[in-house]
Amino acid sequence: MTVLNVILFLSFWKRWKPSDFGQPAPLHQVVKAVNNRTSGCVDLVWNFGSVTPFPYVWLRDSCLCPDCFHPTTLSRSLRIDQLQVDIEPQSVQNDSAAQQLVVTWPDGHVSRYPHQWLRERSFAKRDVKARRKQLDGPKTVLWDRATMDRHLLHVDYDRLVGGDLATLHDALHHLIVYGLVLVRKAPTDFGAVEEIGETLGHVRPTHYGKTFRVASKVDANNLAYTANELAPHMDLTYYEYMPGVQMLHCISQHIGDGGESIFSDSFHVAEVIRARRPDLFHLLATVPFEFADIGEEAESRSRCRFHKIHERTMFCIDEDGNITQVATNNPVRSYRLNVPLELVKPMYEGLRMFNDLCRHPDNQLTFKMDNGDVAVFNNRRVTHGRLGFTVTEDSQRTLEGGYVDWDDIMCRYRIVTDLLRERP
Ligand SMILES: *[C@@H]1O[C@H](CO)[C@@H](O)[C@H](O)[C@H]1NC(C)=O
Ligand SMILES: *[C@@H]1O[C@H](CO)[C@@H](O)[C@H](O)[C@H]1NC(C)=O
Ligand SMILES: *[C@@H]1O[C@H](CO)[C@@H](O)[C@H](O)[C@H]1NC(C)=O
Numbered sequence: 001m002t003v004l005n006v007i008l009f010l011s012f013w014k015r016w017k018p019s020d021f022g023q024p025a026p027l028h029q030v031v032k033a034v035n036n037r038t039s040g041c042v043d044l045v046w047n048f049g050s051v052t053p054f055p056y057v058w059l060r061d062s063c064l065c066p067d068c069f070h071p072t073t074l075s076r077s078l079r080i081d082q083l084q085v086d087i088e089p090q091s092v093q094n095d096s097a098a099q100q101l102v103v104t105w106p107d108g109h110v111s112r113y114p115h116q117w118l119r120e121r122s123f124a125k126r127d128v129k130a131r132r133k134q135l136d137g138p139k140t141v142l143w144d145r146a147t148m149d150r151h152l153l154h155v156d157y158d159r160l161v162g163g164d165l166a167t168l169h170d171a172l173h174h175l176i177v178y179g180l181v182l183v184r185k186a187p188t189d190f191g192a193v194e195e196i197g198e199t200l201g202h203v204r205p206t207h208y209g210k211t212f213r214v215a216s217k218v219d220a221n222n223l224a225y226t227a228n229e230l231a232p233h234m235d236l237t238y239y240e241y242m243p244g245v246q247m248l249h250c251i252s253q254h255i256g257d258g259g260e261s262i263f264s265d266s267f268h269v270a271e272v273i274r275a276r277r278p279d280l281f282h283l284l285a286t287v288p289f290e291f292a293d294i295g296e297e298a299e300s301r302s303r304c305r306f307h308k309i310h311e312r313t314m315f316c317i318d319e320d321g322n323i324t325q326v327a328t329n330n331p332v333r334s335y336r337l338n339v340p341l342e343l344v345k346p347m348y349e350g351l352r353m354f355n356d357l358c359r360h361p362d363n364q365l366t367f368k369m370d371n372g373d374v375a376v377f378n379n380r381r382v383t384h385g386r387l388g389f390t391v392t393e394d395s396q397r398t399l400e401g402g403y404v405d406w407d408d409i410m411c412r413y414r415i416v417t418d419l420l421r422e423r424p
Helices: 003-015 056-061 115-119 125-135 145-151 157-161 165-177 192-200 266-276 278-286 341-359 406-422
Strands: 030-036 041-046 051-055 091-095 100-104 110-114 153-156 180-184 212-215 230-233 245-252 261-265 289-297 304-312 315-317 323-326 365-367 374-378 382-386 398-404
Touching: 030 091, 041 056, 041 100, 041 115, 051 056, 051 115, 056 110, 100 115, 110 115, 145 261, 145 365, 153 157, 153 165, 157 165, 157 180, 157 192, 165 180, 165 192, 165 374, 165 406, 192 245, 192 374, 192 398, 192 406, 230 341, 261 266, 261 341, 261 374, 266 278, 266 323, 266 341, 278 315, 278 341, 374 382
Parallel strands: 153 180
Antiparallel strands: 030 041, 041 051, 091 100, 100 110, 180 374, 212 398, 230 382, 245 374, 245 398, 261 365, 261 382, 289 304, 315 323
């Protein structure tokens, strides 16, 4: 314990008093509600000395009465055209017994807000920042091969799809933090991918169908359907809403040399590029590549033609400069490079540096999937690929793949986390 921690602990202890009912008193209580007409806010003064202002218009918009907030759909029913932007309260009270702020508006409408509810919606910069961080879920951990050798999570297929909450939580948590999980002992039939997809979220169909099969085909319409080596890539970079997570199920592995799967953490690789070549990092984060997939899929239920084109930067960064998404795919990178002439060579330098770092033995995780293994990985972060192999009559490499989107995965993660917390 540092000295600072001791001080914080003692000051906390001094303020903490058991209430009359033997329960610990709530830590944060409103001492005073001040109607601050200068700032157009109701200032709540808390027992620990902090003051949190709440703008009048936000308070009116956030009224929780059954006319303004629909109690069964749990959503706002107050319309924007019913909202007066420069509204001011007629009076402000704190109902300290009910632990509520009570605001009466000029038309007589009364709004009540639990203090705790307001606290969780404070406009203080620090609180806003913390809330936004929380939206991203657990913090990602960047990895190289050595890290992943230690941290690659294996989960049992039956436990995962059989409703074991702890297994599901572990799998989702690892997928968020590391972006790669290996499910083992799945049945070696088509269909396991769909089961896993519906366990983690919902299967997201594409023009290759609800799921797709990877086997060497004559006259393949996708390089994956050949026996060639596949360089590190993400799937479906020509979709604006590129799938969030990919599942690849090894139904029957190639016997003999080759066919190993390769994975690397592109966020880690991007950080190496940022450190060594900030100029290339900036280029790849600001100048887009075009991706396209044009052809025909005969095996999807409705034999369909496709013509997908999308332009995107290889790196996406947020306002703090943190990497949020990476997209690269050499075979479907368009031959149209829509950039000024002087950027052409640097763009290739960037592509080359990214590829070489993904393939570097220190970064690249290489293993040959067994029959029944399913690799589940973040398709916007972890590059995947495979080493080449030779197809023979008696050895055919067959995989089934599918996608799930992050919205559904994060949703399931929040629910499973809550369920485990509530469990006695
Ligand atoms: C709010 O509650 C506190 C403590 O019960 C009280 O001292 C204060 O006068 C109340 N009223 C307002 C408007 O803050
Ligand atoms: C009203 O808010 C302003 C701006 O935040 C602040 O400077 C002022 O002290 C507040 N007035 C009262 C009476 O609390
Ligand atoms: C985002 O970037 C900041 C500063 O560069 C760093 O401190 C922080 O750990 C990063 N967050 C994540 C989630 O990588």
